[in-house]
Amino acid sequence: MRLETVFKTKFGQILGISESGRFLMMEKLGDLDDAEYESTSAPPTWLNDVKKNAFGKTADGKIKIRDYGAVEIGTSLAKAPTQLAGWQITKKRLGID
Template identity: 35%
Template sequence: MTAPIPILFSDDDLHPFIGEQVGIGVNRTVYRHNGRDDVVIKVQNRLPCRANFTEWLLWNQMHGQPALRALFARVWGLSDSGRYLVMERLLSLDERPLPPFPAFVIDRKRENYGLSVDGLIKCLDYGDISLSDTLVKADLI
């Protein structure tokens, strides 16, 4: 049985679970989770923790939209500082073409996508988005 992951947690609570480094980007380093093979821990390397906050916020805003959520790696939790994000671990993407993704996903490098254990192609790096089109089309109430 796998241990549950809290939605919000302190930075100190997460340190023992940071495992082997599996990726690095401009702003974040990605690590295996010690104790769970199905998640990774993304560590923001510099402030502000914009990418982690964006992924956490976007994932939570998609609540109740299963078709949209199916396109993105699940966010399990965020540390209180935003420095640590716990996310669904995806496998390396094969040669299949990418399916259509929402226009707000602007960083469309192939390495930003992976395969879920169910074989679905999902976006694993959606911390860099553009909401300009969405905001322009937003209804006024």
């Protein structure tokens, strides 16, 4: 199973990151009301910031994490499989001269 499939439904989708890395554009996630926040499922153990505004909902009502500046997913990321991007697959890497 690819890591992307595990986390994709939990995080708001990142649409772009500025060249400086200071800014990102994320899918729009609306605010949760008190009842929605109280009925959310248990958050992952690596999520340290679980205040209400750390979560949002998609237009179709799916609740996702939108503020994950304080997370501990180093172990999960360290164990994640890697995959070359298309532009990295070169003749040299494939052993073709």
